[in-house]
Amino acid sequence: MLEINNVYKVFNEGTPDEKIALNHINLKLEKGEFLTIIGSNGAGKSTLMNLISGVLQPEIGTVMINGRDVTKMPEHKRARFIGRVFQDPMSGTAPSLTIEENLALAFSRNKKRGFRLGITRKRRELFKEALAFLNLGLENRLQAKVGLLSGGERQALSLLMATFTNPDILLLDEHTAALDPARAELVTELTGEIVAKTGLTTIMVTHNMQQAIDLGNRLIMMDHGEIILDINKEDKKKLTVDQLLNEFHRIRGKQMVSDRELLSSIAAAK
Amino acid sequence: MNIAALLNSIEMGMIFAVMALGVYITFRVLNFPDLTVDGSFVTGAAVTAVLLVNGVSPIMSSLVSLIAGFIAGLCTGILHTKGKINPLLSGILMMIALYSINLRIMGTTLDGDVSRPNIPLLNTDTLITQFDAFVANVGLGTYGLLICLALITLFFKIFTDYFLKTEIGLALRATGDNQQMIRSFSANTDGMIILGVAISNAFVAFSGSLLAQYHEFADVNMGTGMIVVGLASIIIGETLFGKKTIFRTTLAVVFGAILYRIIISLALSSGILDASDQKLITAVLVILALVVPHMTERYKVQKRNKLRQKEWMEEKLAKKGEKTIA
Secondary structure, three states: OEEEEEEEEEEOOOOOOOEEEEEEEEEEEOOOOEEEEEEOOOOOHHHHHHHHHOOOOOOEEEEEEOOEEOOOOOHHHHOOOEEEEOOOOOOOOOOOOEHHHHHHHHHOOOOOOOOOEOOOHHHHHHHHHHHHOOOOOHHHOOOOEHHHOOHHHHHHHHHHHHHOOOOOEEEEEOOOOOOOHHHHHHHHHHHHHHHHHHOOEEEEEOOOHHHHHHOOOEEEEEEOOEEEEEEOHHHHHOOOHHHHHHHHHHHHOOOOHHHHHHHHHHHHHO | OOHHHHHHHHHHHHHHHHHHHHHHHHHHHOOOOOOOHHHHHHHHHHHHHHHHHOOOOHHHHHHHHHHHHHHHHHHHHHHHHOOOOOHHHHHHHHHHHHHHHHHHHHHOOOOOOOOOOEEEOOOOOOHHHHHHHHHHHHOOHHHHHHHHHHHHHHHHHHHHHHHOOEHHHHHHHHHHHOHHHHHHOOOOHHHHHHHHHHHHHHHHHHHHHHHHHHHOEEEOOOOOOHHHHHHHHHHHHHHHHOOOOHHHHHHHHHHHHHHHHHHHHHHHHOOOOOHHHHHHHHHHHHHHHHHHHHHHHHHHHHHHHHHHHHHHHHHHHHHHHHHHHO
């Protein structure tokens, strides 16, 4: 389904700020796999997502989707078969358009846009049905501007819109990070349900190790532009946060004092 | 101001409304401050004037101005998206380039020279004279021309409403709203911007074409300050008539353009102000339309909060009273 071959990406080359974001990465994803990616800031997670979606182009290496080389394909063309949800709830929707208009945009993602009306009675029924799945009552607010929705509602809507046309690949870039714990929980649950229902090939970046363990059937850990750990379905089922941290220590031989402190303080608070 | 002068300003308002609708598409929908308008307005007038002088039918001459404006807009859009030039600068560059181009276009009517600053259309058959003749035939009298112009403006208004609700129109609006989002839904934002700016300038050029035929005169300087007139119409309209839906906003833009013309001619007919003050009046109008709603809103909130404070105090006092009685 998705194949990333020997991808290398560097920022600010030739300056003191030079940073190798991805150091010859290889990654292969089968159809229906749900991959979660964890790693500290600057590990290259978001860069990897941006290379897959076409926001950035690699220096060398190729990105293949469904056996097709899309390395040079512009972002908006690739978007036909890639669904995305961003970290910022403001990013995934058009605020001054109504809920149904936003859904109409999502609906025509994989079709050629023409001079037909974006919203017809038939489509409206379809939108209502899809919104009802979210259980947020949005199906009764079709004509409300999306800018009036709360962050959680917007993110749930973004998720629905991203998966509306069953894209080949779904990319979730820390999509619950900007929400309060309750909303994050809700969106996490919705993510699990939608992916289970549609069987979408999914990649999710997260800082929340527990979320990375709970969701998905494969997990990779990234550090300094490299994939340092790849845990498959069977092993992932038994995985705990502590094990993950231990693995990280073993591989990198570094002290993650701050992370450990953070985790223990969270545990203590619980 | 007498009835004839009022009628005159409403007719001109109708013509300017087409231009204002064009400016609405770039300025409000695409969030693209496009200054091409000052040039493309004249381009429309120049193209139509040249064709009319060469004996082309008025309808054809007017329609070609749409194409001319569309091409001018294409250039601005391409400069911005493909040339990565700042939107304001792309518009300004096109505007000054068009100044020379417009002189050249009008110059094609001369044998000895290549550039010409104006073309009179006094004894030429134009869309307006045809309307007048048609109206006289049907017997609509003095208001006939106004009705014809209103129908044209209505057509552009309805077209805009419909277009912005189509799949492409929705993508265009989303481009003005959130480019990152709409790119992730497979819309080519560069293409959307180019298309939007082109359609907008087609409107503007058509408006220029109509004005030249109305005044029976095309002049290379007739577009100066046109962008501000467009903005004034939008801002006045939105302030007075609201902008809840697209249908309402485009209607507001049309009314804004008409009202703008009426205010200008009222101000000029008062005798205190001179025709040379027109730009000053426009500036003051726009400032008022922008500032007054803020002020009234603030005043309302203050008043409401004062009332709330008073009610709260009274309630508190009343409770105290109850306690002491008990």
